Amino acid sequence: MTDGVASTGRGRGGMSEQRRRRVRLEISREAARLFWAQGVDGTSGDQIAEAVGLSTRTIWRHFRSKESCAEPIVAQSVEWELATLRSWPPHRSLEEHFATEAKRLVSEISPSEQADAGLGVKMIRLAETEPALRTAWLMACDQVERELAAVIATRLELEPDDLQVRLHAAAAAAALRVINEYVGAGLLDGTDPRKLGDENFAFIADAVRTATGGAVGDPVRAEEAPAEPDGSAAGRRK
Protein backbone atom coordinates (compact mmCIF):
# COMPACT_ATOMS: atom_id res chain seq x y z
CA MET A 1 0.00 0.00 0.00
CA THR A 2 2.56 2.55 1.09
CA ASP A 3 4.16 3.04 -2.22
CA GLY A 4 7.23 5.17 -2.23
CA VAL A 5 10.26 4.94 0.00
CA ALA A 6 9.72 3.58 3.46
CA SER A 7 9.30 6.10 6.17
CA THR A 8 10.68 9.63 6.40
CA GLY A 9 8.78 9.08 9.61
CA ARG A 10 7.73 12.69 9.29
CA GLY A 11 9.73 13.23 12.45
CA ARG A 12 11.77 16.31 11.70
CA GLY A 13 13.21 17.89 8.67
CA GLY A 14 10.63 19.42 6.46
CA MET A 15 7.47 19.35 4.51
CA SER A 16 7.18 15.68 3.71
CA GLU A 17 4.11 13.63 4.39
CA GLN A 18 1.65 16.15 3.05
CA ARG A 19 3.75 17.47 0.19
CA ARG A 20 4.44 13.91 -0.83
CA ARG A 21 0.72 13.25 -1.20
CA ARG A 22 0.35 16.33 -3.35
CA VAL A 23 3.13 15.22 -5.69
CA ARG A 24 1.71 11.72 -5.95
CA LEU A 25 -1.73 13.12 -6.71
CA GLU A 26 -0.29 15.39 -9.35
CA ILE A 27 1.45 12.49 -11.04
CA SER A 28 -1.68 10.38 -10.71
CA ARG A 29 -3.78 13.01 -12.41
CA GLU A 30 -1.58 13.14 -15.48
CA ALA A 31 -1.17 9.37 -15.57
CA ALA A 32 -4.93 8.87 -15.40
CA ARG A 33 -5.47 11.41 -18.14
CA LEU A 34 -2.98 9.63 -20.39
CA PHE A 35 -4.28 6.17 -19.53
CA TRP A 36 -7.77 7.24 -20.48
CA ALA A 37 -6.62 8.93 -23.68
CA GLN A 38 -4.29 6.26 -25.04
CA GLY A 39 -4.61 3.20 -22.85
CA VAL A 40 -2.22 1.89 -20.26
CA ASP A 41 0.01 -0.05 -22.62
CA GLY A 42 0.08 2.92 -24.95
CA THR A 43 1.43 5.16 -22.24
CA SER A 44 5.09 5.07 -21.26
CA GLY A 45 6.71 6.12 -18.05
CA ASP A 46 8.58 8.78 -19.95
CA GLN A 47 5.32 10.26 -21.20
CA ILE A 48 3.93 10.50 -17.69
CA ALA A 49 7.13 12.11 -16.49
CA GLU A 50 7.08 14.63 -19.26
CA ALA A 51 3.41 15.43 -18.76
CA VAL A 52 3.90 16.17 -15.08
CA GLY A 53 7.23 17.91 -15.59
CA LEU A 54 9.43 15.57 -13.61
CA SER A 55 12.20 13.17 -14.54
CA THR A 56 11.33 9.57 -15.20
CA ARG A 57 13.51 8.54 -12.31
CA THR A 58 11.42 10.60 -9.93
CA ILE A 59 8.23 8.94 -11.11
CA TRP A 60 9.59 5.58 -10.07
CA ARG A 61 10.66 7.09 -6.81
CA HIS A 62 7.02 7.87 -6.07
CA PHE A 63 5.33 4.81 -7.60
CA ARG A 64 6.41 1.21 -7.62
CA SER A 65 4.84 0.55 -11.02
CA LYS A 66 3.19 2.26 -13.92
CA GLU A 67 -0.29 1.02 -13.11
CA SER A 68 -0.02 2.08 -9.50
CA CYS A 69 0.24 5.65 -10.74
CA ALA A 70 -3.52 5.47 -11.01
CA GLU A 71 -4.04 4.44 -7.41
CA PRO A 72 -4.18 7.83 -5.68
CA ILE A 73 -6.85 9.13 -8.03
CA VAL A 74 -8.83 5.92 -7.60
CA ALA A 75 -8.34 5.90 -3.86
CA GLN A 76 -9.47 9.50 -3.65
CA SER A 77 -12.65 8.65 -5.48
CA VAL A 78 -13.64 6.27 -2.70
CA GLU A 79 -12.10 8.34 0.04
CA TRP A 80 -15.27 10.21 0.85
CA GLU A 81 -17.20 7.01 1.27
CA LEU A 82 -14.44 5.79 3.50
CA ALA A 83 -14.45 8.98 5.54
CA THR A 84 -18.21 8.78 5.81
CA LEU A 85 -18.02 5.21 7.03
CA ARG A 86 -15.35 6.13 9.56
CA SER A 87 -17.46 8.90 11.01
CA TRP A 88 -20.59 6.77 11.20
CA PRO A 89 -21.99 7.22 14.71
CA PRO A 90 -23.45 4.09 16.31
CA HIS A 91 -26.86 5.53 16.95
CA ARG A 92 -27.62 6.48 13.36
CA SER A 93 -28.76 4.43 10.39
CA LEU A 94 -26.56 4.22 7.33
CA GLU A 95 -28.96 6.07 5.06
CA GLU A 96 -29.37 8.92 7.51
CA HIS A 97 -25.65 9.29 7.89
CA PHE A 98 -24.94 9.08 4.19
CA ALA A 99 -27.63 11.60 3.38
CA THR A 100 -26.45 14.24 5.83
CA GLU A 101 -22.81 13.74 4.94
CA ALA A 102 -23.63 14.04 1.27
CA LYS A 103 -25.39 17.34 1.84
CA ARG A 104 -22.38 18.60 3.72
CA LEU A 105 -20.17 17.48 0.86
CA VAL A 106 -21.84 19.13 -2.09
CA SER A 107 -21.35 22.53 -0.53
CA GLU A 108 -17.67 21.98 0.15
CA ILE A 109 -16.49 20.31 -3.01
CA SER A 110 -14.09 22.27 -5.19
CA PRO A 111 -13.95 22.21 -8.99
CA SER A 112 -10.58 20.48 -8.98
CA GLU A 113 -11.89 17.79 -6.65
CA GLN A 114 -14.77 17.37 -9.02
CA ALA A 115 -12.36 16.89 -11.90
CA ASP A 116 -10.45 14.34 -9.87
CA ALA A 117 -13.65 12.46 -9.16
CA GLY A 118 -14.33 12.37 -12.88
CA LEU A 119 -10.91 10.93 -13.54
CA GLY A 120 -11.44 8.38 -10.80
CA VAL A 121 -14.67 7.21 -12.39
CA LYS A 122 -12.89 6.89 -15.70
CA MET A 123 -10.16 4.79 -14.15
CA ILE A 124 -12.73 2.51 -12.54
CA ARG A 125 -14.35 2.15 -15.89
CA LEU A 126 -11.02 1.45 -17.59
CA ALA A 127 -10.35 -1.18 -14.97
CA GLU A 128 -13.07 -3.32 -16.50
CA THR A 129 -11.01 -3.87 -19.62
CA GLU A 130 -7.44 -3.17 -18.54
CA PRO A 131 -6.23 -5.93 -16.22
CA ALA A 132 -3.37 -3.75 -15.03
CA LEU A 133 -5.78 -1.14 -13.76
CA ARG A 134 -8.19 -3.69 -12.38
CA THR A 135 -5.48 -4.39 -9.84
CA ALA A 136 -5.48 -0.80 -8.65
CA TRP A 137 -9.25 -0.79 -8.36
CA LEU A 138 -9.42 -4.07 -6.51
CA MET A 139 -6.66 -2.89 -4.21
CA ALA A 140 -8.67 0.21 -3.38
CA CYS A 141 -11.70 -1.98 -2.68
CA ASP A 142 -9.48 -4.13 -0.53
CA GLN A 143 -8.65 -1.06 1.50
CA VAL A 144 -12.33 -0.25 1.85
CA GLU A 145 -12.88 -3.76 3.10
CA ARG A 146 -10.24 -3.39 5.79
CA GLU A 147 -11.58 -0.09 7.05
CA LEU A 148 -15.07 -1.47 6.91
CA ALA A 149 -13.96 -4.35 9.08
CA ALA A 150 -12.82 -1.88 11.72
CA VAL A 151 -16.09 0.05 11.53
CA ILE A 152 -18.20 -3.08 11.73
CA ALA A 153 -16.12 -4.48 14.55
CA THR A 154 -16.78 -1.47 16.75
CA ARG A 155 -20.47 -1.43 15.89
CA LEU A 156 -20.83 -5.10 16.72
CA GLU A 157 -18.41 -4.92 19.64
CA LEU A 158 -16.19 -7.62 18.19
CA GLU A 159 -12.59 -7.87 17.03
CA PRO A 160 -11.73 -6.72 13.47
CA ASP A 161 -10.24 -10.12 12.65
CA ASP A 162 -13.27 -12.02 13.88
CA LEU A 163 -14.46 -14.30 11.10
CA GLN A 164 -18.01 -13.01 11.19
CA VAL A 165 -16.79 -9.44 11.01
CA ARG A 166 -14.54 -10.24 8.10
CA LEU A 167 -17.40 -11.92 6.28
CA HIS A 168 -19.66 -8.95 6.79
CA ALA A 169 -16.96 -6.51 5.77
CA ALA A 170 -16.11 -8.47 2.64
CA ALA A 171 -19.73 -8.78 1.57
CA ALA A 172 -20.52 -5.14 2.24
CA ALA A 173 -17.37 -3.94 0.50
CA ALA A 174 -18.21 -6.10 -2.49
CA ALA A 175 -21.67 -4.58 -2.64
CA LEU A 176 -20.21 -1.09 -2.49
CA ARG A 177 -17.81 -1.98 -5.27
CA VAL A 178 -20.59 -3.17 -7.54
CA ILE A 179 -22.61 -0.05 -6.86
CA ASN A 180 -19.60 2.13 -7.57
CA GLU A 181 -19.02 0.35 -10.86
CA TYR A 182 -22.67 0.58 -11.75
CA VAL A 183 -23.08 4.24 -10.93
CA GLY A 184 -19.77 5.12 -12.55
CA ALA A 185 -20.64 3.31 -15.74
CA GLY A 186 -24.00 5.05 -15.76
CA LEU A 187 -22.42 8.45 -15.40
CA LEU A 188 -19.96 7.84 -18.21
CA ASP A 189 -22.62 6.49 -20.50
CA GLY A 190 -24.30 9.83 -20.34
CA THR A 191 -26.96 8.99 -17.80
CA ASP A 192 -27.73 12.48 -16.59
CA PRO A 193 -25.35 14.38 -14.36
CA ARG A 194 -27.09 14.97 -11.03
CA LYS A 195 -29.45 12.29 -9.98
CA LEU A 196 -27.49 10.94 -7.06
CA GLY A 197 -30.25 11.89 -4.69
CA ASP A 198 -31.40 10.53 -1.37
CA GLU A 199 -32.95 7.56 -3.06
CA ASN A 200 -29.51 6.28 -3.91
CA PHE A 201 -28.38 6.42 -0.33
CA ALA A 202 -31.31 4.34 0.73
CA PHE A 203 -30.34 1.90 -1.97
CA ILE A 204 -26.72 1.79 -0.85
CA ALA A 205 -27.69 1.35 2.76
CA ASP A 206 -30.09 -1.42 1.87
CA ALA A 207 -27.44 -3.16 -0.18
CA VAL A 208 -25.10 -3.12 2.80
CA ARG A 209 -27.86 -4.32 5.07
CA THR A 210 -28.70 -7.16 2.75
CA ALA A 211 -25.06 -8.14 2.28
CA THR A 212 -24.56 -8.40 6.01
CA GLY A 213 -27.77 -10.22 6.65
CA GLY A 214 -29.16 -7.18 8.41
CA ALA A 215 -26.31 -7.03 10.89
CA VAL A 216 -24.94 -3.72 9.63
CA GLY A 217 -26.88 -0.65 8.61
CA ASP A 218 -29.27 0.03 11.43
CA PRO A 219 -28.61 2.11 14.51
CA VAL A 220 -26.90 0.26 17.29
CA ARG A 221 -28.26 0.40 20.79
CA ALA A 222 -25.32 1.38 22.94
CA GLU A 223 -24.83 -0.08 26.38
CA GLU A 224 -26.95 -3.13 25.76
CA ALA A 225 -25.48 -6.60 25.69
CA PRO A 226 -26.63 -8.34 22.49
CA ALA A 227 -27.51 -11.69 24.04
CA GLU A 228 -29.45 -12.86 20.99
CA PRO A 229 -28.61 -10.48 18.12
CA ASP A 230 -30.88 -12.41 15.79
CA GLY A 231 -34.22 -11.46 14.39
CA SER A 232 -33.89 -7.86 15.44
CA ALA A 233 -34.02 -5.98 12.16
CA ALA A 234 -33.67 -8.35 9.25
CA GLY A 235 -35.38 -8.28 5.88
CA ARG A 236 -36.31 -4.77 4.97
CA ARG A 237 -35.64 -4.96 1.26
CA LYS A 238 -37.69 -3.44 -1.54
Added chain:
Amino acid sequence: MTDGVASTGRGRGGMSEQRRRRVRLEISREAARLFWAQGVDGTSGDQIAEAVGLSTRTIWRHFRSKESCAEPIVAQSVEWELATLRSWPPHRSLEEHFATEAKRLVSEISPSEQADAGLGVKMIRLAETEPALRTAWLMACDQVERELAAVIATRLELEPDDLQVRLHAAAAAAALRVINEYVGAGLLDGTDPRKLGDENFAFIADAVRTATGGAVGDPVRAEEAPAEPDGSAAGRRK
Protein backbone atom coordinates in the same frame (compact mmCIF):
# COMPACT_ATOMS: atom_id res chain seq x y z
CA MET B 1 -8.23 -13.95 -18.54
CA THR B 2 -7.24 -15.96 -21.59
CA ASP B 3 -3.58 -15.59 -21.26
CA GLY B 4 -1.53 -16.85 -24.12
CA VAL B 5 -1.81 -16.05 -27.77
CA ALA B 6 -5.23 -15.20 -29.05
CA SER B 7 -7.07 -18.00 -30.66
CA THR B 8 -5.83 -21.10 -32.44
CA GLY B 9 -9.58 -21.22 -32.56
CA ARG B 10 -9.39 -24.92 -31.89
CA GLY B 11 -10.96 -25.27 -35.31
CA ARG B 12 -8.74 -27.74 -37.06
CA GLY B 13 -5.18 -28.81 -36.91
CA GLY B 14 -4.04 -30.52 -33.81
CA MET B 15 -4.03 -31.12 -30.13
CA SER B 16 -4.20 -27.55 -28.89
CA GLU B 17 -6.80 -26.40 -26.44
CA GLN B 18 -6.33 -29.29 -24.06
CA ARG B 19 -2.62 -29.75 -24.45
CA ARG B 20 -2.21 -26.04 -23.93
CA ARG B 21 -3.89 -26.28 -20.56
CA ARG B 22 -1.60 -29.09 -19.56
CA VAL B 23 1.50 -27.11 -20.46
CA ARG B 24 0.23 -24.06 -18.63
CA LEU B 25 -0.54 -26.14 -15.57
CA GLU B 26 2.91 -27.68 -15.69
CA ILE B 27 4.52 -24.26 -15.81
CA SER B 28 2.22 -23.04 -13.08
CA ARG B 29 3.21 -25.88 -10.80
CA GLU B 30 6.90 -25.12 -11.04
CA ALA B 31 6.33 -21.40 -10.76
CA ALA B 32 4.22 -21.84 -7.64
CA ARG B 33 6.82 -24.11 -6.12
CA LEU B 34 9.54 -21.56 -6.74
CA PHE B 35 7.40 -18.64 -5.59
CA TRP B 36 6.72 -20.42 -2.33
CA ALA B 37 10.34 -21.42 -1.85
CA GLN B 38 12.03 -18.13 -2.66
CA GLY B 39 9.35 -15.51 -3.08
CA VAL B 40 8.05 -13.95 -6.25
CA ASP B 41 10.73 -11.29 -6.57
CA GLY B 42 13.38 -13.87 -5.83
CA THR B 43 12.27 -15.99 -8.76
CA SER B 44 13.23 -15.10 -12.30
CA GLY B 45 11.57 -16.07 -15.51
CA ASP B 46 14.69 -17.97 -16.47
CA GLN B 47 14.46 -20.05 -13.32
CA ILE B 48 10.87 -21.00 -14.06
CA ALA B 49 11.81 -21.88 -17.61
CA GLU B 50 14.69 -24.03 -16.47
CA ALA B 51 12.62 -25.77 -13.81
CA VAL B 52 9.96 -26.76 -16.29
CA GLY B 53 12.43 -27.54 -19.06
CA LEU B 54 11.36 -24.93 -21.59
CA SER B 55 12.99 -21.84 -23.00
CA THR B 56 12.28 -18.53 -21.36
CA ARG B 57 10.67 -17.28 -24.52
CA THR B 58 8.17 -20.08 -24.42
CA ILE B 59 7.15 -19.17 -20.89
CA TRP B 60 6.17 -15.74 -22.12
CA ARG B 61 4.31 -17.33 -24.96
CA HIS B 62 2.06 -19.01 -22.43
CA PHE B 63 1.86 -16.31 -19.76
CA ARG B 64 1.62 -12.57 -20.09
CA SER B 65 3.54 -11.95 -16.88
CA LYS B 66 5.54 -13.68 -14.21
CA GLU B 67 2.83 -13.44 -11.57
CA SER B 68 0.17 -14.78 -13.88
CA CYS B 69 2.14 -18.02 -13.97
CA ALA B 70 0.46 -18.72 -10.66
CA GLU B 71 -3.04 -18.26 -11.97
CA PRO B 72 -3.81 -21.76 -13.26
CA ILE B 73 -2.85 -23.39 -10.00
CA VAL B 74 -4.90 -20.84 -8.08
CA ALA B 75 -7.81 -21.15 -10.45
CA GLN B 76 -7.74 -24.91 -10.14
CA SER B 77 -7.93 -24.66 -6.39
CA VAL B 78 -11.29 -22.94 -6.66
CA GLU B 79 -12.39 -24.90 -9.67
CA TRP B 80 -14.19 -27.56 -7.70
CA GLU B 81 -16.22 -24.98 -5.85
CA LEU B 82 -17.04 -23.43 -9.18
CA ALA B 83 -18.02 -26.77 -10.66
CA THR B 84 -20.13 -27.50 -7.63
CA LEU B 85 -21.88 -24.17 -7.95
CA ARG B 86 -22.50 -24.75 -11.63
CA SER B 87 -24.13 -28.09 -10.99
CA TRP B 88 -26.30 -26.81 -8.17
CA PRO B 89 -29.82 -28.03 -8.89
CA PRO B 90 -32.62 -25.57 -8.09
CA HIS B 91 -34.48 -27.85 -5.73
CA ARG B 92 -31.60 -28.45 -3.33
CA SER B 93 -30.14 -26.36 -0.56
CA LEU B 94 -26.54 -25.25 -0.76
CA GLU B 95 -25.37 -27.31 2.20
CA GLU B 96 -26.98 -30.45 0.87
CA HIS B 97 -25.40 -29.99 -2.52
CA PHE B 98 -21.98 -29.15 -1.15
CA ALA B 99 -22.04 -32.11 1.20
CA THR B 100 -22.92 -34.69 -1.44
CA GLU B 101 -20.52 -33.24 -3.98
CA ALA B 102 -17.75 -33.26 -1.40
CA LYS B 103 -18.35 -36.92 -0.66
CA ARG B 104 -18.18 -37.67 -4.34
CA LEU B 105 -14.97 -35.70 -4.59
CA VAL B 106 -12.88 -37.32 -1.86
CA SER B 107 -13.21 -40.67 -3.57
CA GLU B 108 -12.14 -39.35 -6.95
CA ILE B 109 -9.28 -37.06 -6.08
CA SER B 110 -5.84 -38.12 -7.25
CA PRO B 111 -2.57 -37.58 -5.39
CA SER B 112 -1.34 -35.11 -7.98
CA GLU B 113 -4.54 -33.13 -7.72
CA GLN B 114 -4.08 -33.12 -4.00
CA ALA B 115 -0.56 -31.75 -4.42
CA ASP B 116 -1.93 -29.07 -6.75
CA ALA B 117 -4.51 -28.14 -4.17
CA GLY B 118 -1.75 -27.76 -1.61
CA LEU B 119 0.17 -25.49 -3.93
CA GLY B 120 -2.97 -23.46 -4.55
CA VAL B 121 -3.49 -22.93 -0.86
CA LYS B 122 0.10 -21.81 -0.52
CA MET B 123 -0.32 -19.32 -3.33
CA ILE B 124 -3.44 -17.91 -1.71
CA ARG B 125 -1.52 -17.56 1.48
CA LEU B 126 1.39 -15.91 -0.30
CA ALA B 127 -1.08 -13.51 -1.87
CA GLU B 128 -1.64 -11.92 1.51
CA THR B 129 1.88 -10.53 1.54
CA GLU B 130 2.90 -10.46 -2.11
CA PRO B 131 0.93 -7.80 -3.97
CA ALA B 132 1.86 -9.35 -7.29
CA LEU B 133 0.17 -12.59 -6.33
CA ARG B 134 -2.76 -10.88 -4.70
CA THR B 135 -3.72 -9.85 -8.19
CA ALA B 136 -3.89 -13.45 -9.34
CA TRP B 137 -5.99 -14.38 -6.34
CA LEU B 138 -8.38 -11.50 -6.74
CA MET B 139 -8.68 -12.30 -10.44
CA ALA B 140 -9.67 -15.86 -9.60
CA CYS B 141 -12.25 -14.54 -7.15
CA ASP B 142 -13.47 -12.22 -9.85
CA GLN B 143 -14.06 -15.23 -12.03
CA VAL B 144 -15.97 -16.93 -9.23
CA GLU B 145 -18.12 -13.85 -8.96
CA ARG B 146 -18.99 -13.93 -12.64
CA GLU B 147 -19.96 -17.57 -12.63
CA LEU B 148 -21.86 -17.05 -9.44
CA ALA B 149 -23.81 -14.29 -11.12
CA ALA B 150 -24.90 -16.76 -13.79
CA VAL B 151 -25.91 -19.34 -11.21
CA ILE B 152 -27.83 -16.84 -9.12
CA ALA B 153 -29.51 -15.38 -12.16
CA THR B 154 -30.98 -18.72 -13.15
CA ARG B 155 -32.07 -19.51 -9.60
CA LEU B 156 -33.77 -16.15 -9.26
CA GLU B 157 -35.00 -16.16 -12.84
CA LEU B 158 -33.33 -12.86 -13.61
CA GLU B 159 -30.64 -11.63 -16.00
CA PRO B 160 -26.98 -12.09 -15.01
CA ASP B 161 -26.34 -8.37 -15.38
CA ASP B 162 -29.29 -7.39 -13.24
CA LEU B 163 -28.06 -5.10 -10.48
CA GLN B 164 -29.58 -7.16 -7.71
CA VAL B 165 -28.01 -10.30 -9.10
CA ARG B 166 -24.63 -8.64 -9.35
CA LEU B 167 -24.90 -7.42 -5.78
CA HIS B 168 -25.73 -10.87 -4.52
CA ALA B 169 -23.00 -12.49 -6.56
CA ALA B 170 -20.41 -10.00 -5.38
CA ALA B 171 -21.35 -10.38 -1.74
CA ALA B 172 -21.46 -14.16 -1.91
CA ALA B 173 -18.19 -14.36 -3.80
CA ALA B 174 -16.57 -12.10 -1.23
CA ALA B 175 -17.80 -14.33 1.56
CA LEU B 176 -16.42 -17.38 -0.22
CA ARG B 177 -13.09 -15.62 -0.66
CA VAL B 178 -12.83 -14.82 3.03
CA ILE B 179 -13.68 -18.39 3.94
CA ASN B 180 -11.11 -19.71 1.50
CA GLU B 181 -8.45 -17.46 2.97
CA TYR B 182 -9.46 -18.43 6.47
CA VAL B 183 -9.54 -22.16 5.88
CA GLY B 184 -6.33 -22.05 3.84
CA ALA B 185 -4.49 -20.12 6.51
CA GLY B 186 -5.74 -22.59 9.09
CA LEU B 187 -4.51 -25.55 7.09
CA LEU B 188 -1.06 -24.06 6.61
CA ASP B 189 -0.75 -23.09 10.24
CA GLY B 190 -0.96 -26.74 11.10
CA THR B 191 -4.58 -26.82 12.13
CA ASP B 192 -5.20 -30.51 11.66
CA PRO B 193 -5.42 -32.07 8.23
CA ARG B 194 -8.95 -33.42 7.80
CA LYS B 195 -11.62 -31.55 9.64
CA LEU B 196 -13.42 -30.16 6.63
CA GLY B 197 -16.56 -31.98 7.59
CA ASP B 198 -20.21 -31.34 7.01
CA GLU B 199 -20.22 -28.63 9.60
CA ASN B 200 -18.09 -26.48 7.34
CA PHE B 201 -20.51 -26.79 4.48
CA ALA B 202 -23.33 -25.61 6.69
CA PHE B 203 -21.12 -22.69 7.62
CA ILE B 204 -20.33 -21.88 4.00
CA ALA B 205 -23.93 -22.14 2.97
CA ASP B 206 -24.99 -19.92 5.84
CA ALA B 207 -22.36 -17.36 4.93
CA VAL B 208 -23.71 -17.24 1.39
CA ARG B 209 -27.26 -17.02 2.67
CA THR B 210 -26.36 -14.17 4.97
CA ALA B 211 -24.41 -12.32 2.30
CA THR B 212 -27.36 -12.45 -0.05
CA GLY B 213 -29.89 -11.52 2.57
CA GLY B 214 -31.35 -15.01 2.40
CA ALA B 215 -32.01 -14.82 -1.32
CA VAL B 216 -29.52 -17.51 -2.26
CA GLY B 217 -28.89 -20.79 -0.51
CA ASP B 218 -32.25 -22.38 -0.07
CA PRO B 219 -34.04 -24.64 -2.50
CA VAL B 220 -35.98 -22.84 -5.14
CA ARG B 221 -39.57 -23.78 -5.79
CA ALA B 222 -39.75 -24.32 -9.48
CA GLU B 223 -42.79 -23.22 -11.45
CA GLU B 224 -43.97 -20.81 -8.80
CA ALA B 225 -43.90 -17.08 -9.24
CA PRO B 226 -42.07 -15.54 -6.27
CA ALA B 227 -44.47 -12.72 -5.64
CA GLU B 228 -43.00 -11.88 -2.25
CA PRO B 229 -39.71 -13.74 -1.87
CA ASP B 230 -39.15 -12.14 1.50
CA GLY B 231 -39.43 -13.65 4.93
CA SER B 232 -39.37 -17.17 3.61
CA ALA B 233 -36.24 -18.59 5.13
CA ALA B 234 -34.06 -15.81 6.43
CA GLY B 235 -31.95 -15.68 9.57
CA ARG B 236 -30.83 -19.16 10.31
CA ARG B 237 -27.46 -18.33 11.72
CA LYS B 238 -26.14 -20.31 14.65
Added chain:
DNA sequence: GCCAGTATGGCACTGAGTGATTCCCCTTGG
Protein backbone atom coordinates in the same frame (compact mmCIF):
# COMPACT_ATOMS: atom_id res chain seq x y z
C1' DG C 1 26.19 32.40 4.83
C1' DC C 2 26.70 27.62 6.63
C1' DC C 3 25.13 22.97 7.65
C1' DA C 4 22.15 18.98 7.83
C1' DG C 5 18.71 16.42 5.46
C1' DT C 6 15.88 15.58 1.62
C1' DA C 7 13.97 15.78 -3.06
C1' DT C 8 15.53 15.42 -7.71
C1' DG C 9 18.33 14.50 -11.96
C1' DG C 10 21.41 11.57 -14.68
C1' DC C 11 23.28 7.28 -15.95
C1' DA C 12 24.25 2.69 -16.10
C1' DC C 13 22.26 -1.62 -15.36
C1' DT C 14 18.97 -5.72 -14.39
C1' DG C 15 15.15 -8.15 -15.76
C1' DA C 16 10.42 -8.66 -17.85
C1' DG C 17 8.23 -9.19 -22.08
C1' DT C 18 7.98 -8.91 -27.51
C1' DG C 19 9.03 -9.66 -32.59
C1' DA C 20 11.20 -11.89 -36.14
C1' DT C 21 13.41 -15.63 -37.78
C1' DT C 22 15.06 -20.27 -37.74
C1' DC C 23 14.74 -25.00 -36.33
C1' DC C 24 12.74 -29.25 -35.06
C1' DC C 25 9.42 -32.68 -34.97
C1' DC C 26 5.42 -34.81 -36.26
C1' DT C 27 1.97 -35.55 -39.49
C1' DT C 28 0.32 -36.53 -44.08
C1' DG C 29 0.43 -37.99 -48.66
C1' DG C 30 2.54 -40.03 -52.52
Added chain:
DNA sequence: CCAAGGGGAATCACTCAGTGCCATACTGGC
Protein backbone atom coordinates in the same frame (compact mmCIF):
# COMPACT_ATOMS: atom_id res chain seq x y z
C1' DC D 1 10.45 -44.53 -47.34
C1' DC D 2 10.91 -40.03 -48.27
C1' DA D 3 9.30 -35.14 -49.35
C1' DA D 4 6.35 -31.46 -48.08
C1' DG D 5 4.25 -28.78 -44.84
C1' DG D 6 2.69 -26.89 -40.58
C1' DG D 7 2.81 -25.79 -35.77
C1' DG D 8 5.28 -25.26 -31.62
C1' DA D 9 9.69 -24.17 -29.58
C1' DA D 10 14.47 -22.10 -29.54
C1' DT D 11 17.46 -18.21 -30.46
C1' DC D 12 18.63 -13.48 -30.79
C1' DA D 13 18.02 -8.75 -30.69
C1' DC D 14 15.31 -5.27 -28.89
C1' DT D 15 12.03 -2.18 -25.89
C1' DC D 16 10.86 -0.56 -21.72
C1' DA D 17 9.70 -0.86 -16.68
C1' DG D 18 12.11 -0.31 -12.58
C1' DT D 19 16.57 0.07 -9.38
C1' DG D 20 21.22 1.50 -7.50
C1' DC D 21 24.42 4.88 -7.18
C1' DC D 22 26.22 9.21 -7.11
C1' DA D 23 26.09 14.17 -8.01
C1' DT D 24 23.35 18.24 -7.28
C1' DA D 25 19.80 21.60 -6.07
C1' DC D 26 16.58 23.00 -2.56
C1' DT D 27 14.87 23.68 2.20
C1' DG D 28 14.71 24.95 6.85
C1' DG D 29 17.34 25.96 11.16
C1' DC D 30 21.47 28.46 13.25
